[in-house]
Amino acid sequence: MHKVNKINILSGVHWVQIPEANLYILCGCPADSIKHLKKRGLIETREYQGEEYDTGPNAVLLSDILIQNGNFSNMSEFPILHMLYLQGMGIPGHINNTGEKPLLIGSEEQVSAQLDYFYRGNYGLINKEEIIEGGISEEEAERMMQIKLQFAFGNIIRPDELVQSVIVKQQPVELKNGVFITRVGFNKYQITYKDENVEVDLSLAAGEAYEPPYQLGYHHIKREYFAVVHSGEGDGWDINRPCMASILIYQGKIYLIDAGPNILASLNYLGISVNEIEGIFHTHAHDDHFAGLTTLLRTDHKFKYFATPLIRLSVTKKLCALMNVKEENFSKFFEIHDLEFGKWTNINGFEVKPEYSPHPVETNVFMFRAKWQGKYKTYAHLGDVVSMRVFKKMIATKPDEPGISPEDFNQIQELYSQKVDLKKVDVGGGMIHGDAVDYLQDPSEKLVLAHTSGPLTDQQREIGSSSSFGMVDVLIPSNREFLYDSAKEHLQFYFPTAPQHELNFLLNHPLRSFNAGSILLKKGEENNYVYLLLTGSVEFTDSLLKRTHTFPAGSLIGFYSGYVGQYALETYWASSNVMTLELPLGTYNEFVKRNNLYSDLLRLEENILFLEATWLFGEVVSFPILTKVAQIMKPSKLYQGHTFSLYGQSTLFIILEGKVEMWYNEKRIGELSKGDFMGGDNIFFGDDNHFDINVLEDTYIFKIPAQAVTEIPIVYWKLLESYEKRMRVL
Known part of the structure; x- marks a missing residue:
């Protein structure tokens, strides 16, 4: 039998196991990679002294680049959480807690970004000052911090205390017990143990994408007046269903409630185009509700982002840590619409009210309502709530000890038990999720139980309903074709x-x-x-x-x-x-x-065909957006020998034919030719940049107002990426 075994899981993702060295490596970790391992039987549930735990990877090898073919390649939060809590590596007294930490392997840039992203995914905002920055009073911030510390067992722990980093540069690096890893090319690694080795390639080929771990049926969803589409009932470990989410339809318009992994696949099965989405209501920043944001920001138009400033700040810090960009860039990718805790806000006719809910990271649940024939029809989306049993244990028994007050407990219990027409609630159990028994006497007309890793138990079925992917609850039917x-x-x-x-x-x-x-x-x-x-x-x-x-x-x-x-x-x-x-x-x-x-x-045809052939516009920019750009682009000509500065330019230039040379403060960056772009730097990056252009031959260009391009998130991201690459050349 081989000492080193490799299994190809899907494009760009592999499993390498060296049992003799007790090393099991997940090579490549896009969203839902743990679910793929479970489906392949590489993760099993075992029992020791009456306690169940999972087997699985104890190391993750990261891709050299964050994004491939529009897909985020490095989403290590759930693999690390699986190691720490489902395998038990981070649980005191657990059979698998031997003092060894999960290994996070890769380039210094990617490892650092993943540690920051995991830190934010684990805790959200990390101190009272950050909570206050989210628009919360000092008194309320103290209360929220006490709840956060209760979930964190009293201490916010830095990620490097939980995870061991292994930085791979040019020379072989030992992982553990005589196992070495070597970078042998871009996104290619060799793993060696004794006299055996395997190579893994984490790259996606042109046109490839990471597949979802499940197949779902195709649906025709009618655009109703006011309805809820059940687009996810599982949790982060469910191998057969998307994570808990819903889609709200109002007057034919589409709104997401949370965005979990493989969001585009779910929408495709539902017959909903990404261009139909008006916006997203966001509960919190855990990956099973957050990972889809990484897909939405790689699209060609800004989505309206609805949440309280507190949740938005938590999400911003995590997303920007993952992408390694400044936090102010969040508004370049989403159209921000802040909501207020406990207050109804009108959104084009229907109303929404967020309420604070206890969780390890900042979380708001949502109440929605629309008026019809003199009364409101209501929907409550209670994603990632806490069980009353767990929450009750957080009540402080002495005035000077940390914990919550009895008033805090009663307030949350009252929030969860409100009567509505339709209520969807997390009953995932454990230390940070809800429990179905808390809703035994719920007065709502219909109660849907979700956020589980399998079918409802007999006891849960006595309390509430289940829902399958694509089912629709119509609160106000449509009498017209929207x-x-x-x-x-x-x-x-x-x-x-x-x-x-x-x-x-x-x-x-x-x-x-x-x-x-x-x-x-x-x-x-x-x-x-x-x-x-x-x-x-x-x-x-x-x-x-x-x-x-x-x-x-x-x-x-x-x-x-x-x-x-x-x-x-x-x-x-x-x-x-x-x-x-x-x-x-x-x-x-x-x-x-x-x-x-x-x-x-x-x-328009000529302009669109040209734009489709460029890297900047040709990947995922849709036909309507290409048409919009094609309508405003203007042709022009630059003559050989002409030189000019891009300083202060508010125009983006794309080369149709010809060749120019780019300089930065008298340092040559390189040549640009057909399909390449320049300019607009003061719009994108400020006025501190001094790029100069020398026209090497007669060059035909298109001029596009740079401000129009900033409204296309995928193009803005590419411009940012190109700017950073050009600066690296220096």
């Missing part, structure tokens, strides 16, 4: 010069649904329709050119069909269940001619 409102907004965007009666002409056509996997247009075949995508996602593929691209809701499929001919240039197929506005090709052609749109569409 998708036509979306169609109107999209058509006004594409054809701003067309009069309203002409748009109404298009809107008078039928809606058509396609099931996941169906072909809308087939390459080379006659195309009889143009489709306005209203829900879900469509992909186009060209196998000869090896190109694929995803089109979200709002995209116009066959946009150019009116003048390039009746044959489809690519194949378009539904990657989820979708709804479209179906426009006959002849009708669409008449509309284009009648409104003199031909030249506008031709110019």
Whole structure:
């Protein structure tokens, strides 16, 4: 039998075990990697002296880069928590607590960022001063800090006291017991023990992504007046279901409540496009409710972010630690809407009220309501609550000892037991989660129990309901089709010069649904329709050119069909269940001619094709956003020998043809050519930068107002990344 064994878990993730050295390494740790190990049988539950514990990894090898193909590669919080608490490495007196710490292995940059991110994920805000910074009074901050310390057994511990760092540079480094690791290339490592070794490659190939650990059924979700879609009932260890979350629909608009791992996969199964999301209501910063934010900030438009300033501050510190960026960048990725504890706020017609809830990190639960026929319909989302049994033990028995007051206990008990029409509650148990028995007498019309790692027990089923992925509770039914409102907004965007009666002409056509996997247009075949995508996602593929691209809701499929001919240039197929506005090709052609749109569409086509071919815009920027940029970009020419400074420029320049040379304070950075970009530095990074350009040959460029680009989070992130790379060259 081999001393060193490697198992490929999924693209970019491997398992290396050396039992003789008691070393089990998770190589690569994207979100939900522990669930993948459990599904492969590499984590088992065992029992010792009547106490259950898990086996599993005792080391994590990090990717050399945080993001690959738009996916975050390093999300080590739950693997480390699994080692410390489910395996018992951090529990006093546990059979697996031998004094050894979990190993966190990788480059100095990634290890440092992961330790900071884990620290914030474990505790949130770490002292009273930070809590006060979140808008809390000194008296309330003291109370919240006492609760935090109760969960932390009285002490905030630095991550390096819980985790052992192993920095890998160029030379072999010993991990433990004679096992060595060597970096043999970018994202490639060799692990050696005695006379055996294996190599692991943590890179994703072009087009690859980390797969979710579960497969879910495809759904058609009607855009109701006021409804709750159950999009997650599991916890961070459940291998078959997404983590606890919900989706709120109000007047056809989509709002997320929390964003757990693999959020885009969940949305795709539900037939919801990321472009349909109005915003997210956020409860707290634990990864099973937070990891999806890393996906949302890599999209092409800002989401509205709803939470109290306290929770936002906690989330900001964790997200920016993970990304290793300044905290002020949070507002570049999300449109912030602060809420106030205990106060109802109107959000475009429905109301929301956050309430403080005890947890190891700062947490708010949410109450939602909408009025109909003279009374409110209400939904309570109680994510990651505390059990009354555990909370009661925190009551101080003496005036001078730390703990909570009886009034604190009664206040939280009253909060959790409010009567609503629909209540969804965490009953995960243990030291930091809720217990179903606390809701035995709950007066709500319907009680949904969630945040478990398996099916409800018989006792839990006597108390509340279960819910499966994609089930919908309609609080106020819809008596109209809200998708036509979306169609109107999209058509006004594409054809701003067309009069309203002409748009109404298009809107008078039928809606058509396609099931996941169906072909809308087939390459080379006659195309009889143009489709306005209203829900879900469509992909186009060209196998000869090896190109694929995803089109979200709002995209116009066959946009150019009116003048390039009746044959489809690519194949378009539904990657989820979708709804479209179906426009006959002849009708669409008449509309284009009648409104003199031909030249506008031709110019947009040329600009969009160019943007799609650039690194800056071509990865995940959607068709509607590309169209928006294409409408405002202006061509220009730079002549050979011309020199100019980018200092103070509020314009982004993208090179169409030609070549320029970039300098910084008389130090050469390098050459830029077709598809490269420059400028806008004062918008993105302030006025302290002094980049200069020397035009090496006649160069054609496009000018784009830099301020418009700052509203596209994925593009802003790439600009930030490129700026840092250019500065590293110096």
